[in-house]
Amino acid sequence: MSTTIAERARELSAAREPFVHATVVRAQEPTSARPGDDAVILPDGSIEGFVGGACAESSVRAAALDTLRDGDTLLLRVLPDGTDTFPDTPGARVVVNPCHSGGAVEIFLRPMLPAAVLGVAGNTPISAAVATLARFLDFEVVEAGDYYGATAVVVAGLGKGEPEAIRAALDAGVGHVALVASRTRAAALLDELTLTDDERARVHAPAGLAIGARTSSEIALAIMADVVRAVRCDDLRPPAGAPVVRPRQAVDPVCGMTVTVGPDTPHARVDGEDHWFCCPGCLARFTGG
Structure with missing residues (x-):
């Protein structure tokens, strides 16, 4: 380079x-x-x-x-x-x-492409294991409460700060919020939050794939496996920000090449129709110039 x-x-x-x-x-x-x-x-x-x-x-x-x-x-x-x-x-x-x-x-x-961002909430052995594994998998880990732009957020506070972390992640538009909790405790916690149907669908609780995980490292593995599955199989993406404007493209009528339309792209308007060309040579051949 x-x-x-x-x-x-x-x-x-x-x-x-x-x-x-x-x-x-x-x-x-x-x-x-x-x-x-x-x-x-x-x-x-x-x-x-x-x-x-x-x-x-x-x-x-x-x-x-x-x-x-x-x-x-x-x-x-x-x-x-x-x-x-x-x-x-x-x-x-x-x-x-x-x-x-x-x-x-x-x-x-x-x-x-920018690395996917994973938000991790909590100060527990599980949250530490998740952060370590996520970095190994080339995620950018954010451990603060600003989750805008995060692909997923793992809430592993084990009873501390969970409602606030879930609310912050959902408000930021995160599509995959993994809550580390038992099925019973998770259901009670989510009921207290009075989530919309869309928000409830974005919260995954208990977090992770069912692999019989017991240790903090195994739980982290189950959680990150589910996040990777969502990214690779379900096309999970970070929240949409400003719309990406794709440049206009056209097909050169002479050579058939796809060209990107810009202010310097050779152009001709014939019989009320616009045509763009890959080079001045194709423009000349088309117009007979």
């Missing part, structure tokens, strides 16, 4: 901003990119750095936005029209570069 891009990546990570790190891993002349060139792509489609010319950049932008949505890494292979220079690679996506300059390039796209 180049120094400038590395510094930018650290800034984005510290601010918990999602981005994609793109690195050129292989290039064939006459492409302008070279192995080691890299860039970051932000959720609005903007690219900081260099991974190729205008045509390659359009393909990188579209593919990077896809990786931000699904969280999977991707090897993007951009080839000149009518060629298959690079051998097939499992897990790679191939796009055609219609630019006359030619050249082939492979770019590795790695989405960098």
